[in-house]
Amino acid sequence: MILESRAYDVAEQTLLQEAPALSHALQNRVLLKREDLQPVFSFKIRGAYNKMASLSDEEKAAGCVCCSAGNHAQGVALSARKLGVRAKIVMPLATPDIKVNAVRHHGKEFVDIVLHGKTFDDAAAEARRLVEEEKLTMILPFDDPYVIAGQGTIGMEILQQTSGSGEKLDAIFVASGGGGMLAGIAAWVKQIRPSVKVIGVEAADAAGMTASLQAGKVVELDHVGLFADGAAVKKVGTETFRVCAEYVDEMVTVSTDEICAAIKAGFNDTRAILEPAGVLSIAGMTQYVKTRGLSGCQFVAVTSGANIDFARLRFVSERADSHERLLAVEIDENPGAFLRLNRRLDAVGVRITEFSYRYANAQKARVHLSFHSPSADHAVAAIRELQEEESPVLDLSDNELAKVHTRYLAGGRARGDVQNERLYRFEFPDRPRALATFLEALQSSWNISLFHYRNHGADVGRVLVGFQVPEEDHERFQTFLNQLAYVFHEETDNQMYQEFML
Incomplete structure (x- = not known):
């Protein structure tokens, strides 16, 4: 089905771009498969178009429907315009204007946008009602053989683009939400070049495929985190699970901080701002290489999308810098104590980037501070220096409560x-x-x-x-x-x- 895919009627064969900064940092050759350069800034156009192009004349005449407020909606909208097929895109009432306008831009007069319900589940129910009452064809975002085949053309391209390099391709890292892209790439790669590992990457708080593969069956998550919203799926597809269970080598899960750091790393090499779900592959590859101490290998990371709201960048920038550490320190409550603390950190080569405290009693002051250090080892040495000289020191760099809330709260007790x-x-x-x-x-x-x-x-x-x-x-x-x-x-x-x- 992948060879017969109609995806190239509208999708482009995207660039396989070397990432020199990432390659140097990881001591491996890193190539980025730039799916963020598709006409809708996401790989989703491949599967959506392939599915819609496969419809019978009767189905095309009746029209189709999808429920999405993200990249899938834009893929369906552009496909509808290219094929001349009417499509209804159902979105929750609170969908941001930027996403509504993007769908309208791609679909033009061939798309009707239906804003319905307070939640995604409400919108999905409305889409199902339209299927029943208006006899429309549902275009699913991942759990459909034609959609999987469309996404599988990415794997076909990667093998073609690396076949003449003279270097062994060791692994391909692929983001997974519902599993359509992961299943499609794995199905092609493992049959054509089985020595190449296909490694799926999920956000740790939305790891539905990881949980399902571990359980040996499709598992529905109670809830999912929303940061990597393009891959925030409670329940992976039945067909995508079947294919991934057969062909995917490993799964990796990554934290929000690792995703933010990957957005920064992607920007440094491409000068493109990728969305959180779009850099799951980079985040997973980075973790995989570091935890296993790999060097001298060649890896491909699929950068799957770049549909990010500009307003989100503040949060990303705050969390992307892995060289910043957040501490809570108790010092003597007397004049000059903070100056002495600052000098001690300065002596070991770290720069304080944030400092706050509130008077607690006449003996001790409780201090929040963050500092920038050139490396993780250097930061550990600085913390050890403080622990030897000061009262209790808490390293809060991995404490979600501290990073999101308490560092910004004035006062304390x-x-x-x-x-x-x-x-x-x-x-x-x-x-x-x-x-x-x-x-x-x-x-x-x-x-x-x-x-x-x-x-x-x-x-x-x-x-x-x-x-x-x-x-x-x-x-x-x-x-x-x-x-x-x-x-x-x-x-x-x-x-x-x-x-x-x-």
Whole structure:
């Protein structure tokens, strides 16, 4: 099916570009398969067009429908215009204008945009209704043989583009959400050049294919993180799972910080700003090489998309610098203590980039600071220097609560005794009135003792909330949380909270 794909009626054979900075940093030859250079800035056009081109004349005349607010919607829209097929694109009501306008731009008069429902599930239900009532053909984003075959042309191109290099191709790193691109590439590569490893990469908080392959069956996740939204899928496809189970060699999961660092690395080599899902391959490759100590190999990373909102870059830039470390330090409460701390760090060659504290008592001051260091080993040495000279030092560089919330909170411990406090982090899709909706949902009989929200310019809002919950109310409170329909994480036992906020 891959050889017979119609994808090239509209998709382009994309560049396989050497990444000199990444190659030098990783001591391996790194090639980037630039799917972000497709007409819709994403690989999705390949599968969408191949599926729509395969429709019968009757199906084309009736039209098609899809539910998507992302790259798949743009692929369907452009395919509809190229094929002259009417398409309805169903999106949630809160879909940002930039995404609605992009779909309208690609589809022109051949696309009807249907804004429906508060959630993606509501929009998906509307799309299914249109299939039943208007006899439209559903264009699925990944779980369809024609879609998989369309994405599989990427694997065909990679093998063609590396066949004359004279160097062995060791592995191809591929992002996975629903698994369509991973399945398509793996199916082709493992049959044509089985010595080449195909390694799937997922966000750690949206690792549906990893969980499914480990379980030996399709597993539906309870919830998924929203940062790498282009690959945030609760349940992978039945067909994509079958193909991946047969052909994919390994899976790698990466953190939000690793994704942000990969966006920066991709920019350094391409001067293109890739989306979070688009650099999963780079993040996974980087982790894979470092954890295994590999050198002298040749790797391909598929950069799968570049549809990123400019407003998200602030969050990315804050989290991309792996050379910045965040610490909590306790120093003497006396004049000149901070100066001495600064001099000690300066002596070992690190630069303080953030510093905040609040008076706690007459003896000790609790300090938040971040510093920039040229390497991980150097940072460890600097922390060790502080630990030898100062009171307790906490390295918070991997503490999500500290990085997202508490570093920005003025103050620290509450004034007075806060009884029965429990602390939670919440996440929700950040859209107009999202915070107001969240606050309305929080109305309850329990007092809110702490609240912190910061808009990161991303698609996900993050809120920190403290509740005062008497012990006898714990069961009722847990029921209340479960009914909120928000992703939440309890942080009551987090060391950062216990030491600096309670």
